[in-house]
Amino acid sequence: MNISPSLTQTLHTAWQKKGLISTLLWPASWIARAFIARKRLRYQRDPGLAYHSRLPVIIVGNIYVGGTGKTPVVVALAQSLQARGWHPGVVSRGYGVQVGDKARTGQGQLDPALFGDEPALIAQATGCPVAVHPNRPLALKRLQRDYPQVDVVIADDGLQHLALGRDLEIVVQDGRGTGNGRVLPAGPLREPASRLEYVDVIITNTQPNEPAPKRLNTLARQLTMQLAPVSVTQLSTGTTLEWNAWRSAHGHRTVSAVAAIGQPERFFAMLAAAGLQLNQTVALPDHDRYDTSPFSALSDPNILITRKDAVKCLHFNDPRLWVVHAEPVFSDADWIDHIHEMLRVIAQQKSAMADKRPRH
Incomplete structure (x- = not known):
């Protein structure tokens, strides 16, 4: 369902403060928080529930609902990794597209009616092979099968899709930061703001003359970008x-x-x-x-x-x-070099683990 931009703007404005509407919805947010915590605990207790690829997997996502600028980051990351000798592939949900039981893959000029507008844009801008399906592990498995040259996977969105194992997490936010700090529906967050303490990179998409949100108390590498x-x-x-x-x-x-x-x-x-x-x-x-x-x-x-x-x-x-x-113009020009070095280590570790597995 498409929500009108005016209604979307009204909601986001309301979510910037803990006003009357937010307070009335706060009990529903606590129910949502409990559900989120229960789901995450389930995956922590049983890591086998998630699919872990033999390839390094990078999530580019957000905790703030709606657009924060993930797609330009995915494109810039894919192009920069290509320049460093990697062969990235991209998995995506394929928003608004009826994919069916099997994941759909493609490369180059893709029909947005079959793949979704963002995957079609990413494929066109980067030349990377793309796989779409709401079930990201299905998309990743199909990507690996159809494009064996892929050696690193970028997941466009999917930070909350715990069934997909990941090695690195990049969160993209904008000048709104975490809003009023509350989870949906009392606030704009898909997960509690404490989730940002556990990601690897936080990129804040700012507009000209807009100050970046307060620097977060986290070990994550933090930078800003402007388009x-x-x-x-x-x-x-x-x-x-x-x-x-x-x-x-x-x-x-x-x-x-x-x-x-x-x-x-x-x-x-x-x-x-x-x-x-x-x-x-x-x-x-x-x-x-x-x-x-x-x-x-x-x-x-x-x-x-x-x-x-x-x-x-x-x-x-x-x-x-x-x-x-x-x-995007990034305040930290070396952040992708940082990702590149981390990927080299992750790829070596995964290769060594694969060599130790018994062969049937």
Whole structure:
């Protein structure tokens, strides 16, 4: 079910403080906390309940419900690992897609109707093989079978999917931090904020001039990132221009922007910070299917959209649509080198363990 951006914004605003609505819902949150704790204890007592791959597995997830910027981190991580000689594959739930009993795999240009918009974007941006299924272990097993060259797996989301064993956990949050600190429905958290004490890396996605949340008391490596536009592609022709060149050629004309992501206002703010004056902005529900064109009501000669939306808008064949390619700029440029070194150790350990297992 798609929730309107206005309702989503209202909920997130309410979840930033412990007001009357949050307090009334607090008993329900305690029930949710008890369920979460019971589930985690079950997996701790019986590690065999989780599927542990022979490959290193990295989770990129969040504890704050809704969009925090995981997908750009997955793309940047996959591309950086490729540059360091790894062959990553990606597993994802495939939000909004009816997959069936068997996981679905693919590489390159994928149909978002079959894989979901985010997996299709990740496959297109990285060239990595992708597997989708709500049951992440099924997706991972199919990925290993269909793409034996994969030597590290990145799970797009799935921090709370305990059936998938993991070796490293990366949490992506934004400037809202942990909100009012309460678990759903009294607050925005999928798990208690104490969960952040046990992850390996915490990345805070901030907007220009937005202060990062208070540094957490955890051993996790902590850094910030900001998304910045680097190029723009005309969707109907594939013509690509560097951002400054596009601004020089088209920025003087009226421009609108459309986004169907978790936090569309963040996309609009990024464009404004990059020097654009937007005539109109249209915020659609996250994962909107674009069954009908939202662009027909806009009269501007240029309309900017996200890469996540672009995989679903090609059929409109509208020359006014330009896809913004934004890349994260990290405050800690060495964090992926840190991940790379940890992966080398994990891969060696897993290989040694596999060699010790009896062969039948």
